[in-house]
Amino acid sequence: MDLEEMKKEIGKLVLEKGFYNETKDIPKKLLFAFIELGEASDAWKKGEREEEIAEELIDTIFYVLDTSRLACPSVNMDEMFQRKLQKNRGRPFQYGEGHRSKS
Numbered sequence: 001m002d003l004e005e006m007k008k009e010i011g012k013l014v015l016e017k018g019f020y021n022e023t024k025d026i027p028k029k030l031l032f033a034f035i036e037l038g039e040a041s042d043a044w045k046k047g048e049r050e051e052e053i054a055e056e057l058i059d060t061i062f063y064v065l066d067t068s069r070l071a072c073p074s075v076n077m078d079e080m081f082q083r084k085l086q087k088n089r090g091r092p093f094q095y096g097e098g099h100r101s102k103s
């Protein structure tokens with residue numbers, strides 16, 4: 001399943017379950033994504049099983065893709081992933097992490 005297919009499945013789930021589904025709800029969805037990242041961090045710190053950590057990371061992806069559905073519906077997320085991957089590949093080694101050598 002690619003990102004666009006995941007986005008469609010998430011959209012169906014949102015309608016089926018009556019979740020927030022308007023552009024005014026975008027900040028809430030982004031906040032929920034952060035909360036899920038916090039849950040993933042917490043699971044890691046507590047030494048939870050890998051499946052627990054993975055589930056929280058998937059929750060994060062759900063909210064991120066759900067947000068993309070409302071915030072940038074005309075953008076193909078698979079194409080954007082490829083473009084961004086190429087862009088990041090074009091950056092120099094340790095781009096933006098120069099502080100490591102400044103200590």
Ligand SMILES: [Mg+2]
Binds near residue numbers: 036056059
């Ligand atoms: Mg969760």
